[in-house]
């Protein structure tokens with residue numbers, strides 16, 4: 538009970554802080570004029586006219602990616618991917634792939650289309666550090682795979698790209714996958730195999746060639762193992778300032 542109260546109180550404070558930040562640009566706008574006229578510059582630099590705060594930019598994302606256990610129902614019911622703690626370069630690459638249609642998922646295409654290049658940059662940088670707790674993930678996975686899964690991992694050399702613990706990719710534009718929701722990983726892997734579907738598919742050549750080597754049952758076994766590992770990805774719920 539005490540814990541609940543503390544949490545509620547913390548949320549209240551976070552909410553008030555968000556409100557204060559959300560209102561800051563409006564409040565500091567009139568103050569910018571005297572600053573320009575030679576008075577002492579105001580401490581926080583006023584945002585350029587028309588610039589949105591990062592809170593405003595991610596407000597839309599929180600409704601799905603910031604809710605623990607939130608499920609999407611297309612193309613089958615699965616939890617939405619965790620993006621907090623994912624690397625910025627990969628988030629940007631994924632958003633741009635939705636924009637160009639290389640990734641066909643209709644909802645994320647619509648959302649990515651509404652973002653400017655600057656939004657993509659700001660949002661990706663924000664989520665990379667979102668919820669970071671300063672802990673370093675060990676190189677050794679938190680669980681050993683079954684012999685069957687070990688053979689599958691070896692067959693396509695997953696760690697040669699996704700890195701130690703499948704969470705230290707060799708290139709920052711490749712995703713961290715350990716600890717990601719298993720049901721999402723399965724949907725994502727199947728999407729790399731999908732051809733000739735208007736609404737489902739990812740045309741990334743590297744992963745398409747890899748996913749096509751496996752049956753769906755094998756992809757499911759891989760997803761179950763990868764999702765069961767400790768990783769750096771998180772859902773960080775946020776109070777909404779409505």
Ligand code: HEC
Nearest residue numbers: 597598600601609617618620628631632642644645648660
């Ligand atoms: C209506 C729910 C919803 C909203 C709102 C939403 N997303 Fe998504 N997002 C999803 C789903 C579902 C997927 C999985 C799509 C797929 O299978 O390719 C996804 C995928 C992603 C991915 C790819 C993750 C990965 O591991 O490849 C990124 C990055 C992403 N979203 C970022 C965002 C950002 C940034 C916003 C806000 C500007 C946002 N999303 C808003 C539901 C949502």
Ligand code: HEC
Nearest residue numbers: 693694695698711712714722725726739741743744747759
């Ligand atoms: C040659 C390098 C390479 C290898 C080997 C590789 N991957 Fe990938 N993987 C990538 C890249 C690059 C992406 C991002 C593709 C994109 O932008 O959609 C990716 C994406 C993924 C995704 C989607 C993640 C998400 O958040 O949507 C999953 C799941 C995945 N890989 C699992 C695996 C598994 C399991 C293996 C081994 C069976 C493997 N990969 C082997 C390079 C590789």
